[in-house]
Amino acid sequence: MQLKKADQLKTDFLNVTSHELRTPMSTIKGYVQIISKQALGQINDEQKKALEIILRNSNRLDTLIQHILDISRLESETMKFIPEKINIKSILEQTVETMQSFTDTKNIMITINLEENLPDLIIDQEQIKQVIINLLNNAIKFSYECSIVTISFRKTREHVLFETQDFGRGIPKNKQDKIFKIFYQVDARKDKKFGGVGLGLVISRGIILAHGGNIWVESEPGKGSTFRFTLPIKPVQNLEERFRDVDIFKLNLINMR
Amino acid sequence: MKKIMIIDDETDLREMLNLMIHKEGYKTSMAEDDEDFLSKIDDFQPDIITLDVMMPGLTTREILDKLKAKKTKPKIILLTVVRYSEEEKQKLYKMGIVDYVTKPFDLDDLISRIHKYLDK
Numbered sequence: 411m412q413l414k415k416a417d418q419l420k421t422d423f424l425n426v427t428s429h430e431l432r433t434p435m436s437t438i439k440g441y442v443q444i445i446s447k448q449a450l451g452q453i454n455d456e457q458k459k460a461l462e463i464i465l466r467n468s469n470r471l472d473t474l475i476q477h478i479l480d481i482s483r484l485e486s487e488t489m490k491f492i493p494e495k496i497n498i499k500s501i502l503e504q505t506v507e508t509m510q511s512f513t514d515t516k517n518i519m520i521t522i523n524l525e526e527n528l529p530d531l532i533i534d535q536e537q538i539k540q541v542i543i544n545l546l547n548n549a550i551k552f553s554y555e556c557s558i559v560t561i562s563f564r565k566t567r568e569h570v571l572f573e574t575q576d577f578g579r580g581i582p583k584n585k586q587d588k589i590f591k592i593f594y595q596v597d598a599r600k601d602k603k604f605g606g607v608g609l610g611l612v613i614s615r616g617i618i619l620a621h622g623g624n625i626w627v628e629s630e631p632g633k634g635s636t637f638r639f640t641l642p643i644k645p646v647q648n649l650e651e652r653f654r655d656v657d658i659f660k661l662n663l664i665n666m667r
Numbered sequence: 668m669k670k671i672m673i674i675d676d677e678t679d680l681r682e683m684l685n686l687m688i689h690k691e692g693y694k695t696s697m698a699e700d701d702e703d704f705l706s707k708i709d710d711f712q713p714d715i716i717t718l719d720v721m722m723p724g725l726t727t728r729e730i731l732d733k734l735k736a737k738k739t740k741p742k743i744i745l746l747t748v749v750r751y752s753e754e755e756k757q758k759l760y761k762m763g764i765v766d767y768v769t770k771p772f773d774l775d776d777l778i779s780r781i782h783k784y785l786d787k
Contacts, residue, residue, distance in 0.1 A: 428748045429721045432770040433677050436746075440683040443774045449690050472771055492752045536750060 420486040424479060431475045439468050477609040481592070484616045491534045491620065493645065498528045498563055498570065501535060505542045506561070509550065516555050520546075523562035528570060532645035537617045541625075544610035545574045545637045552578035552635070569623065569640035577634040586627050590615045614639075622646035669785050670694045672713035672741065674704055674730070676722045684717060684777075691778055705733060712739045715781055720747040720767075731762050742784050744777070746770060 444450060446461050453461070483489040506520060513520055549559045553576045560575045581589060581596055588594045594608045618625040622642045629635035671693045675681040681697050689695045696711045698704035700722065720727055727745065734741075745767035751759065759767065765784055768777050 425749060426721070429770070432748050433680055435771040437677070437680045437683050439771055440680070440687065440774045444683070444687055444690075449687070490750065492750060494753070 417488055421488045421490075424482055424486070424488065427482075428475075428479050431479075432472075435468060435472055435475070439465065439472075442468065477613060480613045481609055484613065489616070489620070491537065493532050493534055495530050496533050496535050496538075497530055499524060501539055502542065502561065502563065505539050505546065508543065509546050512547070512550055513559075516550060516553065518550050518553055518556070519558050521558060521560045523560065523564075525562075525564040528563055528565055529643050531570060531641055531643065533621055533641060534617075538621070538641070541614040541617050541639065542572070544614045545639075548610065549574045549576035549578070549635070549637070552576060554578060565643075566640070568644065569642055571638060571640050573636060573638045575634065575636040580631040580633050580635055581627065581629040582631050586629060589627065590625075668692070668694045669715075670696070670711060670713045671781065672696045672698060672704075672707070672711060672716045674698045674716060674722075675719040675746070676700060677719065680719075687774055687778065688717075688781065691781070693781070701730065701733065704730065708734070708737055708739060713741045715784055716741045716743045717777070717781075718743055718745055718764075720745050720749075727764075728762070731764075734763070744768065744780060744784070746772065 442461050442465050445453065446458065446465070480489070502522065502524065506522065509520070546559070546561070553559055557577050560573075562573045564571050564573075585596050589596060589608075590611050592608065592612045615625050618639045618641070622645075623640040625637070625639040627635055627637050671688050673681050673684045673688070673695060675684070675697075676699050678699070681699065685695050685697050696707055696713065698707055718727065718730060722730075731743070740763075742765045743763055745759065745764050747767050748770050750769065751767070766780055768780065
Protein backbone atom coordinates (compact mmCIF):
# COMPACT_ATOMS: atom_id res chain seq x y z
CA MET A 411 0.00 0.00 0.00
CA GLN A 412 2.80 2.35 1.00
CA LEU A 413 4.64 1.43 -2.18
CA LYS A 414 1.60 2.10 -4.33
CA LYS A 415 1.30 5.52 -2.77
CA ALA A 416 4.93 6.31 -3.48
CA ASP A 417 4.47 5.21 -7.10
CA GLN A 418 1.43 7.42 -7.42
CA LEU A 419 3.43 10.36 -6.06
CA LYS A 420 6.22 9.78 -8.59
CA THR A 421 3.70 9.49 -11.41
CA ASP A 422 1.90 12.66 -10.31
CA PHE A 423 5.18 14.52 -10.02
CA LEU A 424 6.24 13.53 -13.53
CA ASN A 425 2.83 14.37 -14.97
CA VAL A 426 2.93 17.84 -13.42
CA THR A 427 6.51 18.37 -14.64
CA SER A 428 5.47 17.21 -18.08
CA HIS A 429 2.54 19.62 -18.06
CA GLU A 430 4.73 22.52 -16.97
CA LEU A 431 7.31 21.85 -19.68
CA ARG A 432 4.89 21.15 -22.47
CA THR A 433 2.45 23.99 -21.97
CA PRO A 434 4.96 26.71 -22.92
CA MET A 435 6.17 24.55 -25.81
CA SER A 436 2.60 24.40 -27.11
CA THR A 437 2.34 28.17 -26.95
CA ILE A 438 5.66 28.72 -28.76
CA LYS A 439 4.91 26.23 -31.50
CA GLY A 440 1.36 27.50 -31.85
CA TYR A 441 2.44 31.09 -32.45
CA VAL A 442 5.14 29.97 -34.89
CA GLN A 443 2.49 28.08 -36.83
CA ILE A 444 0.14 31.06 -36.79
CA ILE A 445 2.81 33.43 -38.13
CA SER A 446 4.10 30.88 -40.68
CA LYS A 447 0.60 30.50 -42.07
CA GLN A 448 0.63 34.28 -42.57
CA ALA A 449 -2.49 34.56 -40.43
CA LEU A 450 -1.05 37.74 -38.91
CA GLY A 451 0.10 39.25 -42.16
CA GLN A 452 2.50 38.53 -44.97
CA ILE A 453 6.04 37.45 -44.15
CA ASN A 454 9.10 37.45 -46.37
CA ASP A 455 11.44 34.55 -47.14
CA GLU A 456 13.98 35.54 -44.52
CA GLN A 457 11.30 35.65 -41.85
CA LYS A 458 9.97 32.33 -43.04
CA LYS A 459 13.42 30.79 -42.72
CA ALA A 460 13.81 32.21 -39.20
CA LEU A 461 10.49 30.67 -38.20
CA GLU A 462 11.53 27.31 -39.61
CA ILE A 463 14.63 27.46 -37.43
CA ILE A 464 12.57 28.33 -34.36
CA LEU A 465 10.24 25.44 -35.10
CA ARG A 466 13.07 23.00 -35.73
CA ASN A 467 14.75 23.92 -32.45
CA SER A 468 11.46 23.79 -30.59
CA ASN A 469 10.98 20.29 -31.90
CA ARG A 470 14.47 19.40 -30.79
CA LEU A 471 13.75 20.72 -27.32
CA ASP A 472 10.49 18.84 -27.35
CA THR A 473 12.23 15.56 -28.09
CA LEU A 474 14.73 16.23 -25.35
CA ILE A 475 11.94 16.95 -22.86
CA GLN A 476 10.22 13.75 -23.87
CA HIS A 477 13.44 11.75 -23.50
CA ILE A 478 14.24 13.19 -20.09
CA LEU A 479 10.73 12.44 -18.88
CA ASP A 480 10.97 8.92 -20.28
CA ILE A 481 14.31 8.37 -18.56
CA SER A 482 12.76 9.58 -15.30
CA ARG A 483 9.86 7.20 -15.80
CA LEU A 484 12.32 4.45 -16.55
CA GLU A 485 14.29 5.21 -13.44
CA SER A 486 11.31 5.69 -11.15
CA GLU A 487 9.62 2.63 -12.71
CA THR A 488 6.44 4.48 -13.55
CA MET A 489 6.30 4.15 -17.35
CA LYS A 490 2.77 3.63 -18.58
CA PHE A 491 2.13 0.98 -21.23
CA ILE A 492 -1.03 0.72 -23.28
CA PRO A 493 -0.91 -2.57 -25.21
CA GLU A 494 -3.25 -2.83 -28.20
CA LYS A 495 -3.52 -5.05 -31.24
CA ILE A 496 -1.44 -3.29 -33.88
CA ASN A 497 -0.81 -3.72 -37.58
CA ILE A 498 2.93 -3.41 -38.20
CA LYS A 499 2.63 -1.98 -41.67
CA SER A 500 0.57 0.99 -40.51
CA ILE A 501 2.94 1.76 -37.65
CA LEU A 502 5.88 1.78 -40.07
CA GLU A 503 4.10 4.03 -42.56
CA GLN A 504 3.35 6.57 -39.84
CA THR A 505 6.93 6.65 -38.59
CA VAL A 506 8.51 6.97 -42.00
CA GLU A 507 6.15 9.82 -42.76
CA THR A 508 7.25 11.76 -39.69
CA MET A 509 10.89 11.39 -40.75
CA GLN A 510 10.29 12.72 -44.25
CA SER A 511 11.61 16.24 -43.74
CA PHE A 512 14.77 14.90 -42.11
CA THR A 513 15.52 12.46 -44.95
CA ASP A 514 14.89 15.23 -47.46
CA THR A 515 17.48 17.57 -45.95
CA LYS A 516 20.22 14.93 -46.25
CA ASN A 517 18.91 13.47 -49.46
CA ILE A 518 18.59 10.00 -48.00
CA MET A 519 16.48 7.35 -49.62
CA ILE A 520 14.63 4.99 -47.32
CA THR A 521 13.84 1.58 -48.73
CA ILE A 522 11.36 -0.62 -46.93
CA ASN A 523 11.26 -4.41 -47.05
CA LEU A 524 8.13 -5.70 -45.46
CA GLU A 525 7.46 -9.41 -45.44
CA GLU A 526 3.96 -10.38 -46.54
CA ASN A 527 1.47 -11.57 -43.93
CA LEU A 528 3.18 -10.27 -40.84
CA PRO A 529 1.08 -11.06 -37.78
CA ASP A 530 -0.60 -8.26 -35.81
CA LEU A 531 1.13 -7.70 -32.48
CA ILE A 532 -0.18 -6.73 -29.05
CA ILE A 533 2.13 -3.83 -28.27
CA ASP A 534 2.15 -0.26 -27.07
CA GLN A 535 1.91 1.50 -30.40
CA GLU A 536 3.31 4.87 -29.30
CA GLN A 537 6.27 3.32 -27.52
CA ILE A 538 7.25 1.05 -30.40
CA LYS A 539 6.83 3.95 -32.79
CA GLN A 540 9.22 5.89 -30.61
CA VAL A 541 11.79 3.08 -30.81
CA ILE A 542 11.54 2.96 -34.60
CA ILE A 543 11.85 6.75 -34.79
CA ASN A 544 14.94 6.63 -32.54
CA LEU A 545 16.62 3.99 -34.68
CA LEU A 546 15.69 5.67 -37.95
CA ASN A 547 16.79 9.01 -36.61
CA ASN A 548 20.20 7.57 -35.72
CA ALA A 549 20.51 5.80 -39.05
CA ILE A 550 19.83 9.00 -40.96
CA LYS A 551 21.94 11.11 -38.63
CA PHE A 552 25.04 8.97 -39.09
CA SER A 553 24.54 8.34 -42.81
CA TYR A 554 26.54 10.25 -45.37
CA GLU A 555 24.55 12.55 -47.61
CA CYS A 556 22.79 11.02 -50.60
CA SER A 557 22.89 7.47 -49.28
CA ILE A 558 20.41 4.75 -48.45
CA VAL A 559 18.80 3.56 -45.23
CA THR A 560 16.95 0.27 -45.37
CA ILE A 561 14.24 -0.88 -43.02
CA SER A 562 12.83 -4.34 -42.85
CA PHE A 563 10.32 -6.33 -40.84
CA ARG A 564 10.23 -10.09 -41.10
CA LYS A 565 8.89 -13.02 -39.19
CA THR A 566 11.09 -15.53 -37.41
CA ARG A 567 9.75 -18.54 -35.53
CA GLU A 568 8.52 -16.78 -32.42
CA HIS A 569 9.28 -13.15 -33.13
CA VAL A 570 8.94 -10.35 -35.57
CA LEU A 571 12.38 -8.97 -36.36
CA PHE A 572 12.87 -5.31 -37.17
CA GLU A 573 16.03 -3.99 -38.78
CA THR A 574 17.49 -0.63 -39.82
CA GLN A 575 20.64 -0.58 -41.85
CA ASP A 576 22.72 2.44 -42.71
CA PHE A 577 25.95 2.84 -44.64
CA GLY A 578 27.43 5.49 -42.38
CA ARG A 579 30.61 5.58 -40.38
CA GLY A 580 29.80 2.55 -38.19
CA ILE A 581 30.61 1.84 -34.56
CA PRO A 582 33.87 0.26 -33.30
CA LYS A 583 33.47 -3.18 -31.70
CA ASN A 584 34.57 -2.07 -28.22
CA LYS A 585 31.89 0.63 -28.18
CA GLN A 586 28.95 -1.39 -29.41
CA ASP A 587 27.62 -2.42 -26.01
CA LYS A 588 28.21 1.01 -24.52
CA ILE A 589 25.86 2.82 -26.87
CA PHE A 590 22.90 1.48 -24.93
CA LYS A 591 24.19 3.22 -21.82
CA ILE A 592 22.84 6.49 -20.56
CA PHE A 593 24.49 9.65 -22.01
CA TYR A 594 27.01 7.57 -23.95
CA GLN A 595 28.22 8.90 -27.28
CA VAL A 596 30.63 7.06 -29.54
CA ASP A 597 32.68 10.16 -30.22
CA ALA A 598 31.57 12.83 -27.80
CA ARG A 599 33.39 15.63 -29.57
CA LYS A 600 32.26 14.82 -33.11
CA ASP A 601 28.81 13.64 -32.08
CA LYS A 602 27.99 17.04 -30.68
CA LYS A 603 27.28 18.34 -34.15
CA PHE A 604 24.78 15.55 -34.75
CA GLY A 605 22.63 16.65 -31.84
CA GLY A 606 21.18 14.23 -29.30
CA VAL A 607 22.52 13.49 -25.86
CA GLY A 608 22.60 9.71 -25.69
CA LEU A 609 19.19 8.87 -24.29
CA GLY A 610 17.29 7.47 -27.27
CA LEU A 611 18.85 4.01 -27.29
CA VAL A 612 18.58 3.63 -23.51
CA ILE A 613 14.85 4.33 -23.67
CA SER A 614 14.43 2.12 -26.75
CA ARG A 615 16.13 -0.74 -24.99
CA GLY A 616 13.88 -0.36 -21.93
CA ILE A 617 10.76 -0.38 -24.11
CA ILE A 618 11.83 -3.42 -26.14
CA LEU A 619 12.90 -5.46 -23.10
CA ALA A 620 9.59 -4.66 -21.40
CA HIS A 621 7.80 -6.00 -24.49
CA GLY A 622 9.72 -9.27 -24.10
CA GLY A 623 12.00 -8.59 -27.06
CA ASN A 624 15.65 -7.78 -27.48
CA ILE A 625 17.66 -5.07 -29.19
CA TRP A 626 21.24 -5.13 -30.45
CA VAL A 627 23.60 -3.72 -33.05
CA GLU A 628 25.99 -5.14 -35.60
CA SER A 629 28.42 -2.74 -37.09
CA GLU A 630 31.74 -2.33 -38.81
CA PRO A 631 33.59 0.99 -38.81
CA GLY A 632 33.48 2.61 -42.21
CA LYS A 633 30.78 0.29 -43.50
CA GLY A 634 27.72 1.18 -41.47
CA SER A 635 25.50 -0.17 -38.73
CA THR A 636 22.55 -2.50 -38.50
CA PHE A 637 20.24 -2.21 -35.52
CA ARG A 638 17.82 -5.01 -34.85
CA PHE A 639 15.05 -5.59 -32.37
CA THR A 640 12.61 -8.41 -31.86
CA LEU A 641 9.05 -8.47 -30.57
CA PRO A 642 7.44 -11.74 -29.52
CA ILE A 643 4.44 -12.82 -31.57
CA LYS A 644 2.86 -14.27 -28.46
CA PRO A 645 2.38 -11.14 -26.35
CA VAL A 646 3.87 -10.89 -22.88
CA GLN A 647 1.78 -9.99 -19.86
CA ASN A 648 2.41 -7.17 -17.42
CA LEU A 649 4.53 -4.85 -19.49
CA GLU A 650 4.77 -2.38 -16.65
CA GLU A 651 6.06 -5.01 -14.25
CA ARG A 652 8.61 -6.29 -16.73
CA PHE A 653 9.69 -2.74 -17.32
CA ARG A 654 10.59 -2.44 -13.65
CA ASP A 655 13.13 -5.20 -14.04
CA VAL A 656 15.02 -3.30 -16.69
CA ASP A 657 18.02 -1.81 -14.98
CA ILE A 658 19.15 1.07 -17.12
CA PHE A 659 22.46 1.51 -15.37
CA LYS A 660 23.59 -2.11 -15.46
CA LEU A 661 23.52 -3.02 -19.07
CA ASN A 662 26.38 -5.52 -18.91
CA LEU A 663 24.33 -7.93 -16.85
CA ILE A 664 21.89 -8.38 -19.65
CA ASN A 665 22.52 -10.68 -22.54
CA MET A 666 22.27 -8.55 -25.63
CA ARG A 667 20.98 -11.29 -27.79
CA MET B 668 -21.68 31.48 -36.11
CA LYS B 669 -20.45 28.51 -34.08
CA LYS B 670 -19.03 29.28 -30.67
CA ILE B 671 -15.93 27.95 -28.93
CA MET B 672 -14.95 28.51 -25.33
CA ILE B 673 -11.33 28.14 -24.27
CA ILE B 674 -10.79 27.20 -20.64
CA ASP B 675 -7.16 27.38 -19.63
CA ASP B 676 -5.37 28.96 -16.68
CA GLU B 677 -2.30 29.61 -18.80
CA THR B 678 -2.79 33.13 -20.23
CA ASP B 679 -0.41 32.86 -23.20
CA LEU B 680 -1.68 29.51 -24.36
CA ARG B 681 -5.28 30.62 -23.91
CA GLU B 682 -4.74 33.71 -26.03
CA MET B 683 -2.85 31.83 -28.69
CA LEU B 684 -5.72 29.36 -29.03
CA ASN B 685 -8.24 32.17 -28.96
CA LEU B 686 -6.43 34.02 -31.75
CA MET B 687 -6.21 30.98 -33.98
CA ILE B 688 -9.73 29.72 -33.43
CA HIS B 689 -11.06 33.23 -33.97
CA LYS B 690 -9.09 33.50 -37.24
CA GLU B 691 -10.74 30.27 -38.33
CA GLY B 692 -14.05 32.07 -38.23
CA TYR B 693 -15.52 31.04 -34.90
CA LYS B 694 -16.87 33.20 -32.14
CA THR B 695 -14.71 32.70 -29.07
CA SER B 696 -14.76 33.27 -25.37
CA MET B 697 -12.04 32.63 -22.81
CA ALA B 698 -12.17 31.51 -19.19
CA GLU B 699 -9.24 31.23 -16.83
CA ASP B 700 -10.86 29.46 -13.88
CA ASP B 701 -14.14 27.97 -12.74
CA GLU B 702 -15.63 31.24 -11.53
CA ASP B 703 -14.87 32.83 -14.84
CA PHE B 704 -16.25 29.83 -16.65
CA LEU B 705 -19.47 29.73 -14.61
CA SER B 706 -20.10 33.42 -15.07
CA LYS B 707 -19.76 33.22 -18.86
CA ILE B 708 -21.23 29.89 -19.84
CA ASP B 709 -24.94 30.77 -19.64
CA ASP B 710 -24.59 33.83 -21.83
CA PHE B 711 -22.11 32.42 -24.28
CA GLN B 712 -23.54 28.91 -24.77
CA PRO B 713 -20.55 27.36 -26.55
CA ASP B 714 -20.80 24.52 -29.08
CA ILE B 715 -17.33 23.32 -28.13
CA ILE B 716 -15.13 23.79 -25.09
CA THR B 717 -11.39 23.22 -25.15
CA LEU B 718 -10.43 22.33 -21.62
CA ASP B 719 -6.99 22.10 -20.08
CA VAL B 720 -6.76 18.94 -18.03
CA MET B 721 -4.60 20.40 -15.31
CA MET B 722 -5.95 23.56 -13.77
CA PRO B 723 -4.90 24.45 -10.24
CA GLY B 724 -7.58 23.65 -7.69
CA LEU B 725 -10.01 22.39 -10.26
CA THR B 726 -10.35 18.88 -11.62
CA THR B 727 -11.82 18.06 -14.99
CA ARG B 728 -14.54 16.12 -13.22
CA GLU B 729 -15.55 19.17 -11.18
CA ILE B 730 -15.89 21.26 -14.31
CA LEU B 731 -17.93 18.54 -15.96
CA ASP B 732 -20.16 18.17 -12.89
CA LYS B 733 -20.81 21.90 -12.88
CA LEU B 734 -21.56 21.76 -16.56
CA LYS B 735 -24.15 19.05 -16.04
CA ALA B 736 -26.41 21.49 -14.22
CA LYS B 737 -26.32 23.83 -17.21
CA LYS B 738 -28.64 23.98 -20.18
CA THR B 739 -25.82 24.19 -22.72
CA LYS B 740 -24.36 20.87 -23.74
CA PRO B 741 -21.08 21.68 -25.46
CA LYS B 742 -18.74 19.06 -26.85
CA ILE B 743 -15.52 18.98 -24.90
CA ILE B 744 -12.02 18.57 -26.25
CA LEU B 745 -9.46 17.93 -23.55
CA LEU B 746 -5.91 19.32 -23.67
CA THR B 747 -3.72 16.84 -21.86
CA VAL B 748 -0.17 15.59 -21.46
CA VAL B 749 -0.84 11.93 -20.78
CA ARG B 750 -1.94 9.06 -22.99
CA TYR B 751 -5.11 7.16 -22.23
CA SER B 752 -5.81 3.46 -22.41
CA GLU B 753 -8.98 2.25 -24.13
CA GLU B 754 -10.63 1.83 -20.73
CA GLU B 755 -9.73 5.37 -19.69
CA LYS B 756 -10.94 6.73 -23.03
CA GLN B 757 -14.34 5.09 -22.52
CA LYS B 758 -14.53 6.74 -19.11
CA LEU B 759 -13.76 10.12 -20.65
CA TYR B 760 -16.41 9.64 -23.33
CA LYS B 761 -18.95 8.80 -20.65
CA MET B 762 -18.05 12.07 -18.92
CA GLY B 763 -18.99 14.00 -22.06
CA ILE B 764 -15.53 14.46 -23.53
CA VAL B 765 -15.56 13.84 -27.27
CA ASP B 766 -11.84 13.96 -27.94
CA TYR B 767 -8.42 14.91 -26.59
CA VAL B 768 -5.12 16.26 -27.88
CA THR B 769 -1.77 15.69 -26.21
CA LYS B 770 0.55 18.63 -25.59
CA PRO B 771 2.55 19.88 -27.36
CA PHE B 772 -0.25 19.50 -29.87
CA ASP B 773 -0.23 20.46 -33.49
CA LEU B 774 -2.42 23.51 -33.98
CA ASP B 775 -3.72 22.34 -37.35
CA ASP B 776 -4.66 19.03 -35.78
CA LEU B 777 -6.68 20.75 -33.05
CA ILE B 778 -8.40 23.01 -35.59
CA SER B 779 -9.31 20.09 -37.83
CA ARG B 780 -10.83 18.31 -34.84
CA ILE B 781 -12.90 21.38 -34.03
CA HIS B 782 -14.09 21.50 -37.66
CA LYS B 783 -14.95 17.82 -37.47
CA TYR B 784 -17.14 18.13 -34.39
CA LEU B 785 -18.95 21.07 -35.91
CA ASP B 786 -19.30 19.42 -39.32
CA LYS B 787 -17.59 22.33 -40.99
